[in-house]
Amino acid sequence: MKTPTSLEDLIESLRCLPGVGPRSAQRMAYHLLQRDHAGAERLAKSLAYALEHIRHCEKCNNFTEEIVCELCRSERRDATLLCVVEMPADLLMMEQAHCYKGMYFVLMGRLSPLDGIGPREIHLDRLLKRVQDGLVREIVLATNFTVEGEATAHYVGELLRSKEVKVTRIARGLPVGGELEHVDSGTLAQAVIERREI
């Protein structure tokens, strides 16, 4: 007569995933229960594990299982440089471009007032505190060259204007509207080299 409550719960729970509506949540639940018990068990476990163990690095705000992540603990990085990126994937792209040896701050987003994402949601209070550690001399803004990424760079630039740090923006070597994650390493490296003070 009726769907088991636990199945209804599962379908409803799957809707917390971005882009998943009622129909695809149902399809996912059926698939997991019907054809992929192993995958479902793995998902349940890795989700529970990640929730328990993954936190934000106290220094760079990136995902980590430690209090301060490996990169922030490294003594081989240039502590006078702090690069601000939107997402962890952007940090990975920067690392892969082998053009930068400083530290990072990951905003975990970009300013987007229409989506309710303001300065607090991208942790600018923590960035401000991070900047004032007495070591940082230059902030390299490496947010995307999208409308929101540019607005975020502008906002952060204004915010840091009064602080005793140089604020630079990676060069607009990226195509307008482009995202770091999709650009080749060479272009990204060039953009870092051509960064300019703002």
Added chain:
Amino acid sequence: MKTPTSLEDLIESLRCLPGVGPRSAQRMAYHLLQRDHAGAERLAKSLAYALEHIRHCEKCNNFTEEIVCELCRSERRDATLLCVVEMPADLLMMEQAHCYKGMYFVLMGRLSPLDGIGPREIHLDRLLKRVQDGLVREIVLATNFTVEGEATAHYVGELLRSKEVKVTRIARGLPVGGELEHVDSGTLAQAVIERREI
């Protein structure tokens, strides 16, 4: 430097969901860890709970938390009629159409050789056993009027030809290519009333 292993595990695990590629798995993982811990916890729990408690009804093959589901245990249903549907959602549509008071068998799929879904995958061995309980007189085939649903109905019809049961197909009142789940109750009810022997 590197993504935490547990985050990589989570992203990889999310890819077991149908229609989820590497990019959207990453987006989902970030979203859960960044913006919806409560939803993620609920998902992990309901998934673990469902995996432990949801099984297939021994009689109708539908999802249930019991050995034999509520509908199959009901004494108010006509045990001489057995309606074969593809998915649980189809059973729900049948119930909502208030046109049928018999029992069900849920295939949990339809024949689809190209996807590796053959007679075994849609549990036709169990259907065959179910049909021979001494009570069932008529099998009502209510698979979809899609190419695969029709092929499934045909195959099941042939399979049951030698058994001492009448095999009927709900009337083609549904538009060709139509799916039970998307049809209005009236059309579906009419199709049941006009079912014909095959």
